[in-house]
Amino acid sequence: MDALATYQAVKERFGAKVLEINEKALDPFMVVDPSAIVEICRFLRDHPETAMNCLTNEIGVDYKDRIEVVYELYSYPKRYGVTLKVKLPRDNPVVETVETVWKSANWMEREIFDLIGVTFQGHSDLRRILMPEDWPGHPQRKDFVEPMEYHGISTVRDSPIIRMEADRK
């Protein structure tokens, strides 16, 4: 089976839960309903023809009008990969965790939660991972504005040229 055949098989099995199949993209992908993501992932992992036993990548992307979570799956036994996407509303992005399907999702979902602000329901340890615990906002959002200081430490510095010229005066 290849990626496109897999998308068709999933569409036959899940019907309206598959919202879109994009065959023209560089890496063809399938957009699914957020409520069915765990079900579809488990189906792809357990079906002997697909056997997607590895979640290689999980990425959050902010598109200004929506937030997408991209799942890159790979099947070591069948030697091919598929890409799933869910589209979430920007003001309250919530989706169920796939940590119950692949353990590697744990840290990748923490990263998306931290940097994009997607809440993963049922995640065992949903804490910030890269930014400090008390950091305001989510830095990878397009409308994120960096605060001028953090606990009294300035986040901006004069350009070295301006500083050099000031010293000279």
Place this chain on the structure above:
Amino acid sequence: MSIRTEEMTLNMGPQHPSTHGVLRFVIKADGEVMREAIPDVGYLHRSIEKIAEKVGYHGFMPYTDRVDYVSAMFTNQGWAMACERLGGIVVPRRGEYCRVIAAEFNRIASHLLSVGTMGMDIGAMTPFTHAIREREMINDLIEELCGARLTFNYMRIGGVGWDLPPGWREKALAYLDHFDPIWEEYNALISYNKIYVERLANVGVISTQDAIDYNLVGPNLRGSGFKWDIRKDIPYSVYPEFDFDVPVGTGEFGTLGDAMDRYMVRIREMRESSKILRQALNRIPDGPVLAKVPRNFKPKAGECQVRVESSRGDMGWYAVSDGSAYPWRVHVRTGSFAAMGMINKLSRGLMIADLVTLIASLDVIAPEIDR
């Protein structure tokens, strides 16, 4: 008389010599045995992915060096390949050969640092100096090639920045003639040392199933006995033209998937890189090294995934273009990030001293986790 014991919370890092950068662990221990070690990462987070959105496609190349400064050629190559895929650019054959040569030298240098610090972390100082001596010579070669010793910025979208300098090919071949016997010497010095083997064997055992489930990649995955190498299995660049083996862990010193297996995979991979280098240096074709790419590079809207076998394993680049001169989103999935996600599980029931062995055997590099 019974002795009362209680759980103790220990802090390790962020400035600890064995953490290979800035990493922190909160260790819950009962005496010398850990209940768990909770990794705390993010000390080196510079949001390199966000910087990409501000500096454009060409301008991001020097920043990719900082994703993994020990093997910067692979991060260069990953980003270049992602841009080429978005823009539909074909790299000239000589350019591809230059990339492979630079990258494989970098792989040897990175593995040398890994196996050298492995010895140092568990208390053997001498092997480190031997490994670093060899690495210096590779750094000298690479410096001649691109002017830098650590953050190379050698590759460009569409090829490489400079051709091989005159006489460089002969120097590189002479180095390989020097390196192969040194490899044997290094093994005699440390790899089969009884104390060393005792410290590494049966520590941090990872089953093949767990390695795949936690998305371990590269030498960590192969150390668990699973033969998988992006260069062979999802070929890119000119790798299909070379003849080389993929070493896997065999459990020859203890259990399959222990720290010793991961160490031996790295040792043997240096041999394979040397093989690839000989073939590439002898067969390098003539021609240009850089394709014509417009300075104002604007790939059409779309997104792509690219996978590169870096010295820390499968490095996944994801780039989204909106048709402008600046990428909309860039994401790097690195081997160290996945490996750190598994530390908590592996640390349970391990001795505190073995945590150092475990981290060193997974070969994590802090900037690669945090980006």
